[in-house]
Amino acid sequence: MHPAEIWIFRFVFLAFIGAFGVQIATRLRLFLRASNNIRVPDGESGVRIWRVAREVILQSRTIAERPLVGLAHLGVFWGFCAFALFTTVEFLRGLGVADLTATAWFATYALLLVPFALAVLVGITGLIIRRVFVRPPALGTSVSKESVLIGFFIITLMVTFLLDFTLTEGVAARVNWWVHELVILSFIVVIPGSKHFHLLVSPITVYLRSSDLATVPNLDFEREQVGLETLKDVERKQVLDAFTCVECGRCQVNCPAHATGKLLNPKTLILQNEDALLAGRMDATLADIFEATALWQCTTCGACEHHCPVGVEHLPLVIGARRGLVSNGDAPDVLGAVYNHLERRGNIWGLGADQRQKFVQAAGLEIFDSAKHEYLMWLGCAGSFEADFQKSLRSLFEILRARGITFGVLAKERCTGDVAKRTGNEYQFQELARANIEDFRAAGVRKILTSCPHCLRTIGVDYQEFGFAVEVVHSSVLVAAITRDVSVPVTSQVTFHDPCYLGRYSGHTEEPRTLLQRFGASISEPARHGANPFCCGAGGGLLFEEHEEGKRISQERFEQLQATGAATIVTACPFCSIMLKGAQASANSAVEFVDLMTFVEGRLKTVQ
C-alpha cells in the first residue's frame, strides 16, 4: 500500500474508532453508575458457560421458535465470527503495522471463508426480504431503516470480499478494498447506537441471565431499599438488557397481554428503558416512562423472558417498578384490598381461619407430625377456602392414601406471599415468608407437597433466599412417580392447560401428560402448550382485576382450548381453574372441566 494511503487510513480509522469509543463510553458510564445487582451464584458459572455455548454459538433459541430465520441468522453470525481474523489482518495492513495478506496461510484462510461468505449472503438476503416484504408483526409496524442499512452493509462486505478474488491490482482493486474497509468501519460506528450492539453485549447478558424466571431478589430494608422508582434506580443487568435487545419481538408475540389488546408490550418496555437511559432522563419515574397502566397488566407468565434469545429479563424490571409504586402507596385499589386481606387474615380473600378448619375436619386431615408424616401437605389459599379446588384436593388425598403416602397439614396456614411478591409488596411478602418459614422449621418439615404451582414456586424457589431449602413437589409430579405401575386403555379425549408456574417456571410439562396418558386420556394440544402455554390471566395479581382492557386473557385462552375440540379441559392449578371456569361461565359454554387429580383418582378407582 502507498504510504499516503496508510496515513489516510490511520486518520479514518482513528476517527471511526473514536466515534465508536465515545458511544461505548456513554453506555459504559450508564452501566457503571447503575447499582450493581449482578450476581452469579456459586457453582453456576460452568452451567452458564455451557448455556452461552448453546444459545449464542449454536443459536439454539433463535432457531427453536423460528427455524428458517434462525438458520439464516446462524449463517450470518458464523460468517461474522469467521471474518474476524480477516478484518483484523486488513486493519493491520491498512494501519501499516504488518502486512500478512501475502502469506500462504492467509490465502488458505481466505479461500475457506468463501462458503461462509456465500452463507452470509443467502442468509442476509433472506432476512432482508423478510423484514422489508414479509413484514412479520413481531418486527413492528414500520420497516427499520437501520436494519436495512446494516443488511446493505453486510451484503456489500461479502460482495467486496468475493470481488477481491477477481480484482488483483489496479484502481478497481483499491477502490474495492477501501469500500470494504469503510463499510466495516461504518458498521463499527453504527453498532453501539443500534440493536447490533447485541454483537458485543448479548454473550454477556446470556451469561448473566438468572437460571430461574422472574428472579427478583429480596429488598434489603436495612439499606432502605424500596424498589425501582426513577430511572436512576434501574440496575446494571437492566441497563445491559436495554442495550442487548435485538428488537426481534419474540417477547411481544408471546405476551398474553399484548395478544389481547392491552397497552403492555414487553418489547416496548425494554426499548423505552433504552431510550430513556440514552436521553439521560435519570429523574423520570418508571411509572412515567413505562406507563403505570402497562406495568399493572403483566401476569408474570414469563413468556417474554422464556423466549428472549439474548438473555433479557423483563420481569425484574416490571416487578421492580411495581415495588417502587407499591412502596409509595400507588398500587391499584383492587390490590390494596388484597393487601388488607393478607394483613388481617393472612389469605388473599380475607376469609376466616375457621373456614379452613371446617375443610380440614371434613376431609379427615391429620395435623402434620414429623414423626408420622413424610410430607407436609400445603393447602394454600385456594386449598383452604376455594370449594372447587378442595374437591380436587380430596381426590389427591385419596390417591395418596391408596398409595400409602403419609401426609399432614399445618394447624394454621398463611399465604405464601406469592401475590405480594409478584405485585411488588415486598414488605408483606417478607413478613409472610418469615412467619411461614418459622412454622415450617418448628414443625420439622422436610418435604412439602402442594397442588398449587404458585405455592410451588414461592416456597420452592423464593423462600430459598431466606435460607430455607426443602424438597417441594407438585402433586402431578409425585402422583406420576407413585403410579408408574398403572396403565388404563384410552377412553377419553382431553386437552391440558399447562399452568405457567408449573410448566414454564418449574419445567414440569411431562408429568401431567404422562399421568393423563397413563390413565386413559388422549391429549389434543392447543398451539400454545407445553413449555410455551398461553397464560390463563390470573398471575401477577390479575386474578383480582376483573375489568381488563381489550379482551379478557382468560377468554382468549378458553377459546384456544375449546378450539382443540376436546370435550374436557384438564387443569392443574387452582387459579387457572378459577379463571377458565369464569371464562366458560361468561361464554355460556358447556365444556367440561376436571382437575388433573380428580381425573386420575376417578381412573385409579377403576383399576383397584
Next chain:
Amino acid sequence: MILVIAEQQGGTLNRTSLETIAAAQQTGSEVKVAVPGADVSAVAAVLAAAQVAEVLCVQAPALEAYTLDGYVAALAQVVQDERPDHVFLPHTYLTRDFAPALAVRLGMALVTDCVGVRWQDGALIAARPMFQGRLLADVATSGPALVTFQIGAVRADSLVGGGAPAPMRTVTVAIDAGAIRQKPEAPFREARQAVDLTQAERIVSVGRGIKEQDKVEMARQLAAAIGAELGASRPICDLGWLPMDRQVGSSGQTVAPKLYLALGISGAIQHLVGMKGARTIVAINKDPEAPIFEVADYGIVGDLFDIVPAMLKELQG
C-alpha cells in the same frame, strides 16, 4: 320502676320501642314510657295501649328535630325527676348517637346491644354479645344503668297489652335552644343514579342457574315482593342480562345486607367474597354440592323455576 325511652321521628313511632317495652315488662317491674318530641300525643296514644303505668310526653319545640344536645337535656331532666331503677332504650341509630352522652350527664352506666336481662341478688344483669358474637357476656353495673336492646332480641308481639289505655302525662322540658350545638338538616334518601347495592337491606341475586335472560324477570318479581334490590354474579353481567352495576363480587360490589337470596348461584369464590358478610344468606340451587351452601343460613336444593313462583304465591297470598 323501669323507664323506657321510646323513639319517634316526625310523628311516626319506631316500632322497636315496643320490643323494648316488652323487655321492660318481662322484668316484672313497674314500667313507664317516655317519648320525646315536639308534639307526641299521637305516638303516646299508641304506646298507652301497652300495659304500662304511665306514658310521658316529653315535649319542647326544640325537640322537633333530633339533636344530641336537645335529647340529652330533655331526657336527663326526665330521668332525674322520675328516678327509675334503670332506663331501657332500643339500640337504634339514634340511641347510639345520644345514649352515651346521656349516661355521662347522669353519671350512669350504659350497657348496649343487649339480648336479655335478668335479676341476680337484686341487681340487673344484662347479657350482650362480645367478640363478634362468639361469646356472650353477662354485665353487671353499679347502680342504675341505661340499657339498650338489640333490635329483634325481644319480639314485639310479646308486648302485653293493657285493658284500658295507660295514663298520659305531658312533661314540658326547658331546653335552651341556643345551647344546642348540632344544626341538623332534613333527612333524605339518596337520589341514586347508579345502583348502590351496598346500601340495600335485601338483595335477590341471580346466577347462571337462571338459564335464560327472560327468566331474570322472575327474580325481579321476587325482589319487588320482599323489597329487595336485584343483584347478579359476574357471568350474568358479562352476558349482558343485567347491567354491570348489579354485579356482586370481588370486583363488583361488596355487600352486607340483612338478607341475601342467591338464586342459581354456585358460589364461586370471586362471588362469595362479595356477599359473605350478609347477615342471612339463602341459597336455592339444583346442585347439592354447590359451594354457596357452605355459607348459607338456609338452603333449598331444587329447581328455582318451581320454588321461586311458589315463594311469590306465598308472599303475595
Next chain:
Amino acid sequence: MKIAVCIKQVPAHDWQPRVNDDRTWVRDQDASFELNEPDAYALEEGLRLKEKHGGEVVVCSAGPARVAQALREALARGADRAIHVEDDDLARGDAFAVAESLASAMRDEQFDLVLTGLQSDDQGFAQTGVVLAATLGIASATIIMEVDVQPGAVRVKRELEGGWFQFVTLPLPAVLTIQSGINQLRYATLKGIMAAKKKDIRKVAPPAGLASRQRIVSLYVPEKKKHTEMIGGSPAEAAKELVRRLRDEARVIL
C-alpha cells in the same frame, strides 16, 4: 388542622376466644393482636382530611405495652405521632374508664377534630367516642359517612336507618365516630413503615381514680352456632317454609 384518631388494639379477627378461669375475661395471653378494623376507617378518614386541609394526625390509644404495635401500624399508614396511655387494665376497661384516661392525655393538645371507629371488634359497646366527647365537653356525632370541614365547624353526613341520611353541622372541636367501609383503606407502604420507626410515641400514665361503671360477671359461649339449615319437601312446601323462616325466625322480611 389538628386531628386525633383514637384507636384500639384488639385480638386478631380469626383468634378463637377462650374464656379464662374465673370467666370474667378471655385468655388473651396467647392471642395475636391487630388494629381494630373500624378504627382503621377512622384513621383513613383522618389521613385524608390531613391531606386535604394540612395539619397533623395524632393517634391515641390506651392499654398495655403491646398497644405500641398498633400505634406503629397507624404511624406507618401516615399518622404523624402517637400518644399511648399505658395501663394493663385498660385493655378490658369499659368506655368510661378508657374515655377518661384518653381525655386526660388529650385535653391539653386542644385537638380540632377527634375521630374514632364506630365500635371495637372485641367488646363492641360503641360508646367510647361519644363518652370521650361528653368528658371533654365537646360536640359529637356518630355513624359518619362524609366529613366536610368548614371554618370553625364541620358538616357531616350521618347514616340513619333504612337507607336514610342526614347532614348535621357541629362546631369544632368535635368528636366523630366514623362508619366502616366509607373509604378504601390505604395499606402501610414500605416507606411508611420505615418512617414510622422514627416517629414519636408519647407515653402517659393514666389518671388516678379511674373507675369502671360496669363489670363482666360471666363470659360464655352462646348455644346457637352458625350452620346451614337445609329446607326439604316439595317446591311448594319448601318455598312456604322458607318464607316462614325468613319472616318469623330470621326476621329479615315483613
